[in-house]
Amino acid sequence: MSNIIFTVTDLQKIVTLAKDAGAAIMQVYAQSDLGVEVKQDDSPVTAADIASHNVIVAGLNTHFADIAVMSEEAADISWAERQTWQTYWLIDPLDGTKEFIKRNGEFTVNIALIHQGKAIAGVVYAPVLNKCYSGVIGQGAWLEHNGQVSILDIHDRALQSPAIVVGSRSHVSPDVAEYLQTIGEHQMLSVGSSLKFCMVAEGQADVYPRLGLTSEWDTAAAQAVLESAGGVVLAYPAMTPLEYNQKENILNPYFIAASSAWFARK
Numbered sequence: 001m002s003n004i005i006f007t008v009t010d011l012q013k014i015v016t017l018a019k020d021a022g023a024a025i026m027q028v029y030a031q032s033d034l035g036v037e038v039k040q041d042d043s044p045v046t047a048a049d050i051a052s053h054n055v056i057v058a059g060l061n062t063h064f065a066d067i068a069v070m071s072e073e074a075a076d077i078s079w080a081e082r083q084t085w086q087t088y089w090l091i092d093p094l095d096g097t098k099e100f101i102k103r104n105g106e107f108t109v110n111i112a113l114i115h116q117g118k119a120i121a122g123v124v125y126a127p128v129l130n131k132c133y134s135g136v137i138g139q140g141a142w143l144e145h146n147g148q149v150s151i152l153d154i155h156d157r158a159l160q161s162p163a164i165v166v167g168s169r170s171h172v173s174p175d176v177a178e179y180l181q182t183i184g185e186h187q188m189l190s191v192g193s194s195l196k197f198c199m200v201a202e203g204q205a206d207v208y209p210r211l212g213l214t215s216e217w218d219t220a221a222a223q224a225v226l227e228s229a230g231g232v233v234l235a236y237p238a239m240t241p242l243e244y245n246q247k248e249n250i251l252n253p254y255f256i257a258a259s260s261a262w263f264a265r266k
């Protein structure tokens with residue numbers, strides 16, 4: 001097992017890159033034509049997804065030339081090649097494309113560092129909200145909001161009463177509805193994109209049950225933020241850690257992202 005050293009200085013480079021990508025997204029957001037197209041899998045892509053992708057890939061190639069990159073917008077990489085990767089960047093240049101098109105601000109830039117199948121560092125930037133979440137496993141997690149930086153730490157956080165559950169705004173799943181029937185009294189919030197993980201990391205929600213489809217780039221950066229803050233992400237129902245690059249198919253299993261208090265509740 002080789003180790004990797006990822007410092008807070010390295011993280012700052014990724015934060016800067018995510019903000020540059022966010023600025024490229026906002027240039028498109030300001031235009032009346034968002035350049036919406038439909039991809040082969042029927043999901044939307046816009047000129048902003050591509051602009052953000054280009055900024056991030058150029059920056060990573062400049063600062064970290066020897067680390068492989070996988071992006072939602074450049075995902076056609078053979079499993080034969082990918083399975084040799086020990087370490088790589090996993091990017092969703094614009095998560096919440098449907099929210100971007102609806103212009104409700106609930107979309108994010110996502111950059112994660114994966115090492116030996118685990119999300120070990122991540123940055124999630126929401127340009128409209130002016131919030132940048134970042135974290136490195138074992139070193140901590142931070143939120144920069146309107147220029148003010150705070151530490152995210154939910155290691156010892158108790159559950160709210162009633163519990164606050166957060167779910168997708170645009171991708172409703174019958175399996176989540178069934179799960180919610182089993183958890184007792186709760187309040188439900190609907191939010192687009194990887195911001196749901198960040199709300200748990202911030203203590204604004206207790207649990208994000210995703211019993212519906214996502215791809216690995218949708219979750220990696222925000223999982224790193226949440227776990228760096230003291231949260232936990234487990235595949236459901238296996239209750240094993242959510243890992244990356246373990247199989248050819250890039251779809252995640254169902255998962256539950258929550259504070260550790262959620263998993264410890266009676």
Ligand SMILES: Nc1ncnc2c1ncn2[C@@H]1O[C@H](COP(=O)(O)O)[C@@H](OP(=O)(O)O)[C@H]1O
Pocket residue numbers: 043072092094095096097098167168169170171191192193194213214215218
């Ligand atoms: N049927 C499906 N298959 C794969 N991914 C899906 C999906 N439905 C939603 N997603 C993923 O969910 C993400 C949006 O998350 P949410 O529903 O929490 O807002 C989308 O990201 P993009 O917006 O980057 O395409 C998309 O990748």
Ligand SMILES: [Mg+2]
Pocket residue numbers: 092094095096217218
């Ligand atoms: Mg996405």
